[in-house]
Amino acid sequence: MSGRPQSLFPLFSAVTALDGVGPKIAQNLTQISIEKPRDLLFLMPYSGIDRRKRDTVQSVDLPNVLTVEVLIGAHRAPRVRRGAYRVSVEDSNAAFELVFFHARADYLKKVLPIGERRIVSGKVEFFDGVPQMVHPDYILKLDDAGELPEFEPIYPLTAGVTQKIMTKAIQSALLRVPKLAEWIDPAQKERSRWPDWLAALQDSHSPASLDDINISSPARERLAYDEFLAHQLTLALARSKLKKAKGTISQASGGLQRKVRIALPYVPTAAQERAVKVITADMGRPMRMNRLLQGDVGAGKTLVAFMALLVAVEAGGQGVMMAPTEILARQHMAGLRPLAESAGVVLDILTGRDRGPGRQIKIAALAKGEIDILVGTHAVFQPDVQFDDLRLAVVDEQHRFGVRQRFELGKKGDGVDVLVMTATPIPRSLALAQYGDMDVSLLDEKPPGRQPIATALVSTGRMEEVIQHLRQAVSEGKQCYWVCPLVEDSETVDLTSVEERFKHLRAVLGEGILGLVHGQMPAVEKDAAMTAFESGQTRVLVATTVIEVGVDVPNATIMVIERAETFGLAQLHQLRGRVGRGSQASTCLLIYQAPLSDAGEKRLTVLRESEDGFQIAETDLKMRGAGDVIGTVQSGVPRFRIADIESQSALLAIAQSDARKLLNDDPNLTSQRGKAARVLLWLMEQDRAIRLISVG
Structure with a gap:
């Protein structure tokens, strides 16, 4: 996939190219992760101010933001040095004051000439029984009233950037948005009544009311779906790459598993048996396995993983089980030793504590295939740790390792199957976001005899x-x-x-x-x-x-x-x-x-x-x-700018099935919609997906 499409260049240029953004403001914007016009487009207003014009401030619940036409009366300079400068004004029904601190009289006389009419907009509140508007947000001539939006969006800010600067920069970024081909499935778009991408951006940045700022408004929902779709396309690409990646067929008659079952002091649960069956079948296929084993505390994941490791050993290969801490690795070792003995397989452990001659002996035995199953910590990643024929990598407590490390482990052998275990029950929405590239097995039963x-x-x-x-x-x-x-x-x-x-x-x-x-x-x-x-x-x-x-x-x-x-x-x-x-x-x-x-x-x-x-x-x-x-971010959960995983998990699920279907129908994204989806991946900076397509 060649470089970024030319149509997107304006959105990826320097943010200083936008109206009102100099080097200093550009520097301030980096504090909220805004480095280019594209980032501003995805900064959504979180609230808004009603600036519709009213006749009077009378009988309105104060404090309140009001916009009224006024006749300008007397100016009163402060009596004391740090006092307030006051300007009396009248609307159609009531008199009130405009109040300024640290003000320059000559400037105020120029913008608020006595006897003329102006539109003022700002927060009005009572002070000593008199309504006041302190530092109006807007003072406009009647001819310029059109400049004032009826509903003004409010954006998240950072030091040195005001609402005015932010709004101006965003409006300037919107002028650079190109017309792009549609990447959403037409039937989905129609069903959800979503606008086109450009219209969705414009609507989101010029809301007519608080309803338009709501995450479920059609424009905002469409933009959230775009983020989800790009993310799920990335995971689906990784998944199809793994599916296409030649795995090693590890077939076993189940002889070793039978020996362990006989030695067990309890009967495995139905959920454990189901998981073992599915994993054994996965390992017998020519595609690489990439499976998540999720189970609550004490659901018996370790036994399932060990049964899977036995498939690798019986097929003539080796297995590795990675734990995030030394304590956990040693615990696995202690728990698995009796099972390994009953099956007659050689089990050993490698952690950061192994040094010197002892470590060398283990590494040599591993490379010769004399160790069947290795239990270890991060130490397993070291370059000199080589296997004779690694078939299965089991990663325990995946959220402690980054996604990158999952792939690293897979590189230790040719077509290594990967089984990831987590005892942290993950809500479905997060599982979709974090593990969308994986097949999932659930252990939803506790072993018998467990007490509440x-x-x-x-x-x-x-x-x-x-x-x-x-x-x-x-x-x-x-x-x-x-x-x-x-x-x-x-x-x-x-x-x-x-x-x-x-x-x-x-x-x-x-x-x-x-x-x-x-x-x-x-x-x-x-x-x-x-x-x-x-x-x-x-x-x-x-x-x-x-x-x-x-x-x-x-x-x-x-x-x-x-x-x-x-x-x-x-x-x-x-x-x-x-x-x-x-x-x-x-x-x-x-x-x-x-x-x-x-x-x-x-x-x-x-x-x-x-x-x-x-x-x-x-x-x-x-x-x-x-x-x-x-x-942490490293854990693999994406940071969405618009979408919200918690409240929009149903949308995320639709994006997942849509992404998988699109890649199934058009694996290289060469159809009209496929090409549009490629542009979406560039737009959403899904570099990993882009690399996968380029090499694919």
């Missing part, structure tokens, strides 16, 4: 009571996690640090039964603390959120989360999922500091009332918005 977790809210005022309960539980042989939000005390933030809490609990509960884990400890100490807790040597583990994901100690039945109101919902759900993993009843105590904000109270109440991760995730999304729920 009783969740209670306790205020910090009852801390000593909680500690006494804990002392009792520990004396009965129970184990507990105690999670704190910060690692060290900070003067500015009133949160108990993990170090302080550890000392306090040790003083109450005694030496030797407490462990401590946080992100700033050396890895060896962290591991020792985890091992002591897993073996039951320590009874209480005081920790930060490093234990959020995947830590599995079946005997731990109590989870205390201190200052729970400072955590996100998904994170609280993950933390709570560390207990309730054995056959005993479990408890989660959410300790909060009163008074709770409305949002804080809602979060904690939702958690107390539900254990359904998907329901919790939907609530989290509604409360916090997409960017926060997933975290």
Whole structure:
């Protein structure tokens, strides 16, 4: 796909080419990610001001923005140096004052000549019983009244850029918009009654009322759909590229899986069996697998992944399982070792801690094919880590890795199948946005024997009571996690640090039964603390959120989360999922500091009332918005300028099926609509898609 189409050049030129935008203002605009005319087109007004002309300010609820024609009366200069300059005016029914501070009298006499009529528009409010308009937004001669919009759009601003400058720049950018061929499916456009692209832009930037600013207005909805469509085309292109990418056929008779099933102390759930079946079938096809395995806390994803890894091994190849942290990698290793032994496969681990001769031995064994399955952290990405015949890469907790790393791992072998796992239930809309290039398997059942977790809210005022309960539980042989939000005390933030809490609990509960884990400890100490807790040597583990994901100690039945109101919902759900993993009843105590904000109270109440991760995730999304729920930009969730993932997920789903259909009918985008879609990809700066088409 050759370079950017010429028709788009005016939208990608310097922003200084626009009216009223000099180098200084251009610099200020970069603060809100505006670097070219195209960016201004997608900066939507978030509100508007009614500037329709009225006869009088009389009997209007004040304060209010009003536009009236006035007769100009006396000017009164300030009596004191920093006082106000006042101009008396009369509309058809009432007298009021125009008020100016730091004003130049000669200038005001020129724009407001006594005895003449002017149109003034601005906020009118009472001061000492007299209506006043302080610094009118507009003062116009009657002949120029047409310059004033009846409804004025209000834009997000940044330091050094006023509404006037912004409006002028946007109007100037609109004059550069070319006429482009339609990329939306005609039937879809008609069904939704959407305007053409240019008309949609013009309507959005010249709204007639607040209804036109609404995200569901036809113009705004069409522009949102354009963003979704470009994004979903990119994912669909990546998906078809992977589908076309030659995979390695990994076929297995199921012999190794049968050995593991016999050794299991429980029967896998129907959801687990379904997922294993689908994945095994995927791996037996000549196309590369690119699948997301989504399951709530404790749904048994690790077993499904291991069964998939066995397919790779039985077919004569190797598998790798990547975890985001050392703790999690070692945990996977410990959990999978007995299963690997029952199947007779060679399992090993590689993390950043492997150095020197030990590391070299592992790497050599891997390259010779002597290790069947490797468990590891980021260390697996290093260039000298080579496999003899890598067939399957399993990535755990995908949101901790960027999309780029997912592809990197796939490059470690020829046509490697990729299985991504996440225990963070993702609302459907986000799954579409982030994983639209993948096929999805859901684990929506909990393994049998899992006990429900009783969740209670306790205020910090009852801390000593909680500690006494804990002392009792520990004396009965129970184990507990105690999670704190910060690692060290900070003067500015009133949160108990993990170090302080550890000392306090040790003083109450005694030496030797407490462990401590946080992100700033050396890895060896962290591991020792985890091992002591897993073996039951320590009874209480005081920790930060490093234990959020995947830590599995079946005997731990109590989870205390201190200052729970400072955590996100998904994170609280993950933390709570560390207990309730054995056959005993479990408890989660959410300790909060009163008074709770409305949002804080809602979060904690939702958690107390539900254990359904998907329901919790939907609530989290509604409360916090997409960017926060997933975290960083690197996570792969796109930043849309107009579209809103939360409220427009139905639109996103339409864009996904439309993008897939378009590429199915026209894989190289060479039809009339296909060519228009290419222009859309350039317009929306979907560089990855453009590269995929160019090489495709």
